[in-house]
Amino acid sequence: MTATRFIGILRKYEKWFGIVALILISAGLYTGLVTSSADYFQGEVVRIMYVHVPFAQTAMLAYSTLFFCSIWYLWKRDAIVDNACHAAAGLALFFTAGGLITGAIWGKPTWNAWWVWDPRLTSFAIMFLTLVGYLMLRTFLDDVEKRATFAAILAIIGFIDLPIIHFSVEWWRSLHQPLSVSTRGVSIAPDMLVPFALMSFGVGILFTYMLMVRTQLLYLEHLLEAKQGRFLSEAEL
Amino acid sequence: MHFFRLIRWIAWKDLLSEYRNRENVSSMFFFALNVILIFSFSFSLDPDTIKEIMPGIIWVAxxxxxxxxxxxSFLIEVNNDCMEYFQTLPGPKGAIYLGKFLGNFLFMLMVEIILFPLFVLFFNLSILDQALPLLLVSSVATFGLSALGTLFSALTVQIRAREVMFPILLLPLSVPIFIGAVExxxxxxxxxxxxxxxHWIELLTVFDVIFVVVSFWIFEFILDY
Structure with a gap:
Protein backbone atom coordinates (compact mmCIF):
# COMPACT_ATOMS: atom_id res chain seq x y z
CA MET A 1 0.00 0.00 0.00
CA THR A 2 1.37 3.44 -0.86
CA ALA A 3 1.84 6.04 1.87
CA THR A 4 -0.61 8.43 0.18
CA ARG A 5 -3.35 5.80 0.19
CA PHE A 6 -2.59 4.93 3.81
CA ILE A 7 -2.79 8.62 4.79
CA GLY A 8 -6.10 8.84 2.87
CA ILE A 9 -7.56 5.98 4.94
CA LEU A 10 -6.32 7.58 8.18
CA ARG A 11 -7.88 10.93 7.24
CA LYS A 12 -11.18 9.27 6.36
CA TYR A 13 -11.63 7.37 9.62
CA GLU A 14 -9.72 9.39 12.24
CA LYS A 15 -12.61 11.67 13.20
CA TRP A 16 -14.82 8.67 14.06
CA PHE A 17 -12.20 7.40 16.49
CA GLY A 18 -11.99 10.89 18.01
CA ILE A 19 -15.78 11.13 18.44
CA VAL A 20 -16.13 7.59 19.93
CA ALA A 21 -13.22 8.27 22.33
CA LEU A 22 -14.81 11.55 23.44
CA ILE A 23 -18.20 9.88 24.09
CA LEU A 24 -16.73 6.89 25.95
CA ILE A 25 -14.37 9.00 28.10
CA SER A 26 -17.14 11.50 28.96
CA ALA A 27 -19.48 8.65 29.96
CA GLY A 28 -16.65 6.91 31.85
CA LEU A 29 -15.72 10.05 33.79
CA TYR A 30 -19.37 10.75 34.62
CA THR A 31 -20.09 7.21 35.87
CA GLY A 32 -16.69 6.98 37.59
CA LEU A 33 -16.68 10.34 39.35
CA VAL A 34 -20.42 10.95 39.94
CA THR A 35 -22.65 7.86 39.89
CA SER A 36 -20.41 5.00 41.10
CA SER A 37 -20.06 4.37 44.84
CA ALA A 38 -16.86 4.83 46.84
CA ASP A 39 -14.81 1.73 47.71
CA TYR A 40 -15.39 0.06 51.12
CA PHE A 41 -11.66 0.03 51.96
CA GLN A 42 -10.14 2.75 49.79
CA GLY A 43 -12.95 5.34 50.00
CA GLU A 44 -13.03 8.16 47.42
CA VAL A 45 -9.38 7.52 46.50
CA VAL A 46 -10.51 4.60 44.34
CA ARG A 47 -11.74 7.08 41.69
CA ILE A 48 -8.14 7.76 40.61
CA MET A 49 -8.14 4.12 39.48
CA TYR A 50 -10.60 4.98 36.68
CA VAL A 51 -7.82 7.06 35.13
CA HIS A 52 -4.76 5.16 36.37
CA VAL A 53 -5.70 1.67 35.14
CA PRO A 54 -6.79 2.75 31.60
CA PHE A 55 -3.58 4.79 31.29
CA ALA A 56 -1.44 1.81 32.34
CA GLN A 57 -3.33 -0.54 29.98
CA THR A 58 -3.04 1.92 27.10
CA ALA A 59 0.70 2.33 27.79
CA MET A 60 1.04 -1.44 27.28
CA LEU A 61 -1.12 -1.22 24.13
CA ALA A 62 1.09 1.60 22.82
CA TYR A 63 4.28 -0.34 23.55
CA SER A 64 2.85 -3.45 21.85
CA THR A 65 1.94 -1.28 18.83
CA LEU A 66 5.52 0.03 18.79
CA PHE A 67 6.85 -3.56 18.89
CA PHE A 68 4.67 -4.83 16.01
CA CYS A 69 5.29 -1.68 13.91
CA SER A 70 9.05 -2.12 14.50
CA ILE A 71 8.94 -5.71 13.20
CA TRP A 72 6.82 -4.51 10.28
CA TYR A 73 9.38 -1.80 9.52
CA LEU A 74 12.34 -4.21 9.55
CA TRP A 75 10.35 -6.47 7.23
CA LYS A 76 8.92 -3.96 4.73
CA ARG A 77 11.07 -0.81 5.20
CA ASP A 78 8.12 1.57 4.72
CA ALA A 79 8.91 5.14 5.86
CA ILE A 80 5.36 5.66 7.08
CA VAL A 81 5.61 2.61 9.35
CA ASP A 82 8.64 4.25 10.95
CA ASN A 83 6.53 7.38 11.47
CA ALA A 84 3.91 5.19 13.17
CA CYS A 85 6.68 3.70 15.40
CA HIS A 86 7.86 7.19 16.35
CA ALA A 87 4.27 8.27 17.09
CA ALA A 88 3.54 5.11 19.14
CA ALA A 89 6.75 5.60 21.18
CA GLY A 90 5.88 9.20 22.06
CA LEU A 91 2.34 8.17 23.05
CA ALA A 92 3.64 5.15 25.02
CA LEU A 93 5.89 7.55 26.97
CA PHE A 94 2.95 9.90 27.59
CA PHE A 95 0.65 7.11 28.88
CA THR A 96 3.44 5.50 30.93
CA ALA A 97 4.21 8.85 32.59
CA GLY A 98 0.46 9.36 33.18
CA GLY A 99 0.17 5.88 34.70
CA LEU A 100 3.17 6.45 36.98
CA ILE A 101 1.97 9.88 38.16
CA THR A 102 -1.65 8.80 38.84
CA GLY A 103 -0.27 5.64 40.51
CA ALA A 104 1.90 7.76 42.82
CA ILE A 105 -1.10 9.98 43.71
CA TRP A 106 -3.14 6.84 44.52
CA GLY A 107 -0.23 5.22 46.40
CA LYS A 108 0.26 8.05 48.89
CA PRO A 109 -3.08 7.66 50.74
CA THR A 110 -3.30 3.88 50.15
CA TRP A 111 0.23 2.62 50.82
CA ASN A 112 1.37 5.77 52.66
CA ALA A 113 4.20 6.24 50.16
CA TRP A 114 4.50 8.00 46.80
CA TRP A 115 6.73 5.27 45.49
CA VAL A 116 7.34 1.60 46.38
CA TRP A 117 9.60 -0.89 44.62
CA ASP A 118 6.78 -3.14 43.56
CA PRO A 119 7.04 -5.33 40.40
CA ARG A 120 4.51 -3.51 38.25
CA LEU A 121 5.68 -0.05 39.31
CA THR A 122 9.33 -0.95 38.76
CA SER A 123 8.58 -2.56 35.37
CA PHE A 124 6.74 0.60 34.32
CA ALA A 125 9.60 2.81 35.51
CA ILE A 126 12.04 0.72 33.46
CA MET A 127 9.69 0.89 30.46
CA PHE A 128 9.62 4.68 30.90
CA LEU A 129 13.45 4.81 30.88
CA THR A 130 13.63 2.54 27.82
CA LEU A 131 11.20 4.78 25.94
CA VAL A 132 13.22 7.88 26.89
CA GLY A 133 16.31 6.05 25.57
CA TYR A 134 14.40 5.17 22.38
CA LEU A 135 13.41 8.79 21.71
CA MET A 136 16.94 10.02 22.56
CA LEU A 137 18.42 7.47 20.16
CA ARG A 138 16.21 8.87 17.40
CA THR A 139 17.39 12.42 18.04
CA PHE A 140 21.07 11.43 17.85
CA LEU A 141 20.81 9.84 14.39
CA ASP A 142 20.60 11.99 11.26
CA ASP A 143 20.38 9.32 8.56
CA VAL A 144 16.65 8.54 8.15
CA GLU A 145 16.94 4.81 7.37
CA LYS A 146 19.62 4.17 9.97
CA ARG A 147 17.51 5.99 12.58
CA ALA A 148 14.43 3.93 11.74
CA THR A 149 16.33 0.61 11.77
CA PHE A 150 18.24 1.21 15.02
CA ALA A 151 15.11 2.48 16.76
CA ALA A 152 13.17 -0.61 15.62
CA ILE A 153 15.93 -2.89 16.96
CA LEU A 154 15.86 -1.13 20.34
CA ALA A 155 12.06 -1.37 20.53
CA ILE A 156 12.13 -5.12 19.80
CA ILE A 157 14.86 -5.80 22.37
CA GLY A 158 13.02 -3.69 24.97
CA PHE A 159 9.70 -5.45 24.38
CA ILE A 160 11.27 -8.92 24.68
CA ASP A 161 13.02 -7.83 27.89
CA LEU A 162 9.86 -6.48 29.52
CA PRO A 163 8.40 -9.81 30.77
CA ILE A 164 11.83 -10.85 32.12
CA ILE A 165 12.16 -7.53 33.96
CA HIS A 166 8.66 -7.94 35.39
CA PHE A 167 9.34 -11.52 36.43
CA SER A 168 12.68 -10.70 38.07
CA VAL A 169 11.25 -7.77 40.05
CA GLU A 170 8.26 -9.92 41.06
CA TRP A 171 10.62 -12.50 42.55
CA TRP A 172 12.56 -9.71 44.19
CA ARG A 173 9.56 -8.24 46.03
CA SER A 174 5.80 -8.00 45.69
CA LEU A 175 3.26 -5.56 47.16
CA HIS A 176 0.77 -4.66 44.40
CA GLN A 177 -2.86 -5.64 44.81
CA PRO A 178 -3.89 -8.57 42.58
CA LEU A 179 -5.40 -7.75 39.18
CA SER A 180 -9.10 -6.84 39.43
CA VAL A 181 -9.92 -8.26 36.00
CA SER A 182 -8.01 -11.37 34.92
CA THR A 183 -8.53 -14.62 33.06
CA ARG A 184 -9.71 -16.16 36.34
CA GLY A 185 -12.74 -13.84 36.38
CA VAL A 186 -13.84 -10.43 37.55
CA SER A 187 -13.47 -9.45 41.21
CA ILE A 188 -15.01 -5.99 41.13
CA ALA A 189 -18.46 -4.49 41.93
CA PRO A 190 -20.69 -3.99 38.81
CA ASP A 191 -21.15 -0.22 39.34
CA MET A 192 -17.34 0.09 39.34
CA LEU A 193 -16.91 -2.21 36.34
CA VAL A 194 -18.98 0.06 34.05
CA PRO A 195 -16.75 3.17 34.41
CA PHE A 196 -13.65 0.92 34.25
CA ALA A 197 -14.80 -0.62 30.96
CA LEU A 198 -15.88 2.74 29.49
CA MET A 199 -12.60 4.41 30.42
CA SER A 200 -10.46 1.48 29.30
CA PHE A 201 -12.05 1.36 25.84
CA GLY A 202 -12.25 5.17 25.67
CA VAL A 203 -8.56 5.76 26.43
CA GLY A 204 -7.59 2.87 24.11
CA ILE A 205 -9.55 4.45 21.25
CA LEU A 206 -8.17 7.88 22.16
CA PHE A 207 -4.69 6.37 21.74
CA THR A 208 -5.67 5.04 18.29
CA TYR A 209 -6.96 8.48 17.32
CA MET A 210 -3.79 10.21 18.60
CA LEU A 211 -1.64 7.62 16.79
CA MET A 212 -3.46 8.30 13.50
CA VAL A 213 -3.07 12.08 13.81
CA ARG A 214 0.54 11.97 15.02
CA THR A 215 1.62 9.49 12.31
CA GLN A 216 0.29 11.88 9.65
CA LEU A 217 2.04 14.82 11.29
CA LEU A 218 5.37 12.99 11.44
CA TYR A 219 4.97 11.85 7.83
CA LEU A 220 4.41 15.45 6.73
CA GLU A 221 7.48 16.55 8.73
CA HIS A 222 9.44 13.77 7.04
CA LEU A 223 8.31 14.99 3.60
CA LEU A 224 9.14 18.58 4.51
CA GLU A 225 12.63 17.58 5.69
CA ALA A 226 13.20 15.69 2.43
CA LYS A 227 12.03 18.69 0.35
CA GLN A 228 14.12 21.15 2.36
CA GLY A 229 17.12 18.86 1.92
CA ARG A 230 16.53 18.84 -1.85
CA PHE A 231 16.17 22.63 -2.04
CA LEU A 232 19.32 23.09 0.04
CA SER A 233 21.36 20.77 -2.13
CA GLU A 234 20.03 22.56 -5.24
CA ALA A 235 20.96 25.95 -3.73
CA GLU A 236 24.48 24.70 -2.97
CA LEU A 237 24.88 23.60 -6.55
CA MET B 1 34.26 -19.04 5.79
CA HIS B 2 33.12 -21.72 8.18
CA PHE B 3 30.74 -20.39 10.84
CA PHE B 4 32.60 -21.54 13.96
CA ARG B 5 35.99 -20.69 12.49
CA LEU B 6 34.78 -17.13 11.91
CA ILE B 7 33.64 -16.82 15.54
CA ARG B 8 36.97 -18.20 16.74
CA TRP B 9 39.03 -15.85 14.54
CA ILE B 10 37.17 -12.71 15.61
CA ALA B 11 37.40 -13.60 19.31
CA TRP B 12 41.08 -14.54 18.83
CA LYS B 13 41.78 -11.22 17.04
CA ASP B 14 40.29 -9.26 19.98
CA LEU B 15 42.16 -11.32 22.58
CA LEU B 16 45.45 -11.00 20.71
CA SER B 17 45.17 -7.24 20.22
CA GLU B 18 44.25 -6.94 23.90
CA TYR B 19 47.25 -9.07 24.89
CA ARG B 20 49.50 -6.75 22.86
CA ASN B 21 48.26 -3.37 24.11
CA ARG B 22 46.37 -4.31 27.31
CA GLU B 23 44.23 -1.19 26.89
CA ASN B 24 40.77 -2.52 27.61
CA VAL B 25 41.43 -4.87 30.51
CA SER B 26 43.73 -2.43 32.32
CA SER B 27 41.29 0.50 31.99
CA MET B 28 38.41 -1.73 33.18
CA PHE B 29 40.49 -3.00 36.09
CA PHE B 30 41.69 0.40 37.33
CA PHE B 31 38.25 1.91 36.91
CA ALA B 32 36.73 -0.87 39.04
CA LEU B 33 39.48 -0.34 41.61
CA ASN B 34 38.48 3.32 41.88
CA VAL B 35 34.82 2.36 42.30
CA ILE B 36 35.76 -0.03 45.14
CA LEU B 37 37.79 2.73 46.78
CA ILE B 38 34.90 5.21 46.59
CA PHE B 39 32.52 2.62 48.08
CA SER B 40 34.88 1.94 50.97
CA PHE B 41 34.69 5.67 51.87
CA SER B 42 30.94 5.91 51.34
CA PHE B 43 29.65 3.27 53.76
CA SER B 44 30.36 2.40 57.37
CA LEU B 45 32.08 -0.93 57.01
CA ASP B 46 31.32 -2.97 60.11
CA PRO B 47 31.10 -6.74 59.40
CA ASP B 48 27.28 -6.87 59.51
CA THR B 49 26.84 -3.97 57.08
CA ILE B 50 29.46 -5.42 54.72
CA LYS B 51 27.51 -8.68 54.43
CA GLU B 52 24.37 -6.75 53.60
CA ILE B 53 25.79 -4.35 51.02
CA MET B 54 28.68 -6.35 49.56
CA PRO B 55 26.75 -8.03 46.69
CA GLY B 56 25.49 -4.60 45.63
CA ILE B 57 28.99 -3.08 45.73
CA ILE B 58 30.42 -5.97 43.72
CA TRP B 59 27.80 -5.70 40.96
CA VAL B 60 27.79 -1.92 40.77
CA ALA B 61 31.59 -2.12 40.28
CA SER B 73 34.11 -3.00 21.82
CA PHE B 74 33.15 -1.76 18.34
CA LEU B 75 34.91 1.61 18.61
CA ILE B 76 38.21 -0.02 17.72
CA GLU B 77 36.62 -1.40 14.54
CA VAL B 78 35.27 2.04 13.56
CA ASN B 79 38.62 3.75 14.29
CA ASN B 80 40.46 1.24 12.12
CA ASP B 81 37.83 1.41 9.34
CA CYS B 82 36.99 -2.25 9.82
CA MET B 83 33.19 -1.95 9.83
CA GLU B 84 33.13 -1.94 6.01
CA TYR B 85 35.08 -5.20 6.00
CA PHE B 86 32.60 -6.72 8.43
CA GLN B 87 29.74 -5.57 6.18
CA THR B 88 31.27 -7.16 3.10
CA LEU B 89 32.48 -10.31 4.84
CA PRO B 90 31.27 -13.42 2.98
CA GLY B 91 29.59 -15.40 5.72
CA PRO B 92 26.85 -15.13 8.31
CA LYS B 93 26.93 -11.72 10.03
CA GLY B 94 25.70 -13.26 13.28
CA ALA B 95 29.05 -15.03 13.56
CA ILE B 96 30.76 -11.61 13.84
CA TYR B 97 28.46 -10.80 16.75
CA LEU B 98 29.20 -14.13 18.45
CA GLY B 99 32.96 -13.62 18.00
CA LYS B 100 32.89 -10.10 19.47
CA PHE B 101 30.58 -11.32 22.24
CA LEU B 102 32.92 -14.19 23.11
CA GLY B 103 35.89 -11.82 23.29
CA ASN B 104 33.98 -9.37 25.51
CA PHE B 105 32.73 -12.14 27.77
CA LEU B 106 36.28 -13.41 28.31
CA PHE B 107 37.61 -9.86 29.01
CA MET B 108 34.89 -9.18 31.53
CA LEU B 109 35.31 -12.52 33.26
CA MET B 110 39.07 -12.02 33.42
CA VAL B 111 38.68 -8.61 35.10
CA GLU B 112 36.12 -10.02 37.54
CA ILE B 113 38.41 -12.90 38.49
CA ILE B 114 41.23 -10.41 39.16
CA LEU B 115 38.89 -8.14 41.15
CA PHE B 116 37.43 -10.77 43.50
CA PRO B 117 40.69 -11.18 45.51
CA LEU B 118 40.72 -7.37 45.92
CA PHE B 119 37.22 -7.45 47.41
CA VAL B 120 38.49 -10.13 49.81
CA LEU B 121 41.47 -7.97 50.67
CA PHE B 122 39.73 -4.61 51.11
CA PHE B 123 36.50 -5.79 52.73
CA ASN B 124 37.86 -8.70 54.72
CA LEU B 125 35.58 -11.29 53.10
CA SER B 126 36.00 -15.04 53.29
CA ILE B 127 34.95 -16.51 49.95
CA LEU B 128 37.25 -19.49 49.54
CA ASP B 129 34.52 -22.03 50.44
CA GLN B 130 32.11 -20.30 48.06
CA ALA B 131 34.55 -19.75 45.18
CA LEU B 132 32.79 -22.17 42.80
CA PRO B 133 29.22 -20.87 43.25
CA LEU B 134 30.54 -17.28 42.97
CA LEU B 135 32.35 -18.15 39.75
CA LEU B 136 29.16 -19.70 38.39
CA VAL B 137 27.07 -16.63 39.30
CA SER B 138 29.69 -14.28 37.79
CA SER B 139 29.92 -16.31 34.60
CA VAL B 140 26.17 -16.54 34.03
CA ALA B 141 25.56 -12.84 34.79
CA THR B 142 28.56 -11.67 32.76
CA PHE B 143 27.38 -13.80 29.84
CA GLY B 144 24.06 -11.89 29.69
CA LEU B 145 25.69 -8.51 30.28
CA SER B 146 28.20 -9.15 27.47
CA ALA B 147 25.41 -10.35 25.13
CA LEU B 148 23.39 -7.16 25.55
CA GLY B 149 26.47 -4.91 25.84
CA THR B 150 28.03 -6.19 22.60
CA LEU B 151 24.78 -5.55 20.70
CA PHE B 152 24.37 -2.03 22.10
CA SER B 153 28.04 -1.29 21.49
CA ALA B 154 27.52 -2.05 17.78
CA LEU B 155 24.35 0.05 17.79
CA THR B 156 25.70 3.13 19.60
CA VAL B 157 29.14 3.23 18.01
CA GLN B 158 27.64 4.72 14.86
CA ILE B 159 25.71 7.56 16.53
CA ARG B 160 26.44 10.95 18.08
CA ALA B 161 26.85 11.09 21.88
CA ARG B 162 27.72 7.39 21.96
CA GLU B 163 29.33 7.61 25.42
CA VAL B 164 26.04 8.85 26.89
CA MET B 165 23.73 6.64 24.89
CA PHE B 166 25.48 3.34 25.65
CA PRO B 167 24.73 3.30 29.42
CA ILE B 168 21.31 4.92 28.89
CA LEU B 169 20.28 2.02 26.65
CA LEU B 170 22.14 -0.78 28.43
CA LEU B 171 21.33 -0.17 32.10
CA PRO B 172 17.50 -0.25 32.12
CA LEU B 173 17.40 -3.39 29.99
CA SER B 174 20.00 -5.21 32.09
CA VAL B 175 17.98 -4.77 35.31
CA PRO B 176 17.13 -8.53 35.45
CA ILE B 177 20.86 -9.34 35.32
CA PHE B 178 21.66 -7.03 38.21
CA ILE B 179 18.76 -8.25 40.36
CA GLY B 180 19.60 -11.91 39.67
CA ALA B 181 23.35 -11.44 40.13
CA VAL B 182 23.04 -9.44 43.38
CA GLU B 183 20.57 -11.90 44.92
CA HIS B 199 16.35 -19.99 40.88
CA TRP B 200 18.25 -16.72 40.29
CA ILE B 201 20.84 -18.59 38.25
CA GLU B 202 18.01 -20.18 36.25
CA LEU B 203 16.55 -16.72 35.58
CA LEU B 204 19.96 -15.43 34.46
CA THR B 205 20.38 -18.46 32.18
CA VAL B 206 16.99 -17.80 30.54
CA PHE B 207 18.01 -14.16 30.01
CA ASP B 208 21.36 -15.27 28.52
CA VAL B 209 19.80 -17.71 26.06
CA ILE B 210 17.08 -15.28 24.92
CA PHE B 211 19.44 -12.36 24.37
CA VAL B 212 22.21 -14.27 22.64
CA VAL B 213 19.66 -15.72 20.21
CA VAL B 214 17.81 -12.41 19.61
CA SER B 215 21.06 -10.41 19.28
CA PHE B 216 22.49 -12.99 16.88
CA TRP B 217 19.40 -12.65 14.70
CA ILE B 218 19.14 -8.86 14.88
CA PHE B 219 22.84 -8.06 14.43
CA GLU B 220 22.60 -8.31 10.66
CA PHE B 221 20.24 -5.30 10.58
CA ILE B 222 22.78 -3.19 12.51
CA LEU B 223 25.66 -4.16 10.27
CA ASP B 224 23.67 -3.27 7.13
CA TYR B 225 24.30 0.41 7.90
Missing part, protein backbone atom coordinates in the same frame (compact mmCIF):
# COMPACT_ATOMS: atom_id res chain seq x y z
CA UNK B 62 31.19 -4.84 37.64
CA UNK B 63 28.35 -2.94 35.95
CA UNK B 64 30.43 0.25 35.63
CA UNK B 65 33.35 -1.82 34.41
CA UNK B 66 31.11 -3.33 31.75
CA UNK B 67 30.10 0.16 30.59
CA UNK B 68 33.76 1.14 30.21
CA UNK B 69 34.83 -2.09 28.50
CA UNK B 70 31.87 -3.12 26.36
CA UNK B 71 31.20 0.42 25.13
CA UNK B 72 34.58 0.42 23.40
CA UNK B 184 22.58 -14.98 43.88
CA UNK B 185 25.84 -13.39 45.08
CA UNK B 186 24.17 -12.57 48.41
CA UNK B 187 23.11 -16.20 48.75
CA UNK B 188 26.60 -17.46 47.89
CA UNK B 189 28.41 -15.01 50.21
CA UNK B 190 26.11 -15.87 53.13
CA UNK B 191 26.95 -19.55 52.62
CA UNK B 192 23.31 -20.53 51.92
CA UNK B 193 22.69 -23.94 50.32
CA UNK B 194 22.81 -23.72 46.51
CA UNK B 195 19.14 -24.66 46.14
CA UNK B 196 18.12 -21.47 47.98
CA UNK B 197 19.46 -19.19 45.26
CA UNK B 198 19.61 -21.51 42.25
Missing amino acids: FGFTAIIGLGK ATRGALSGDPFSMYS
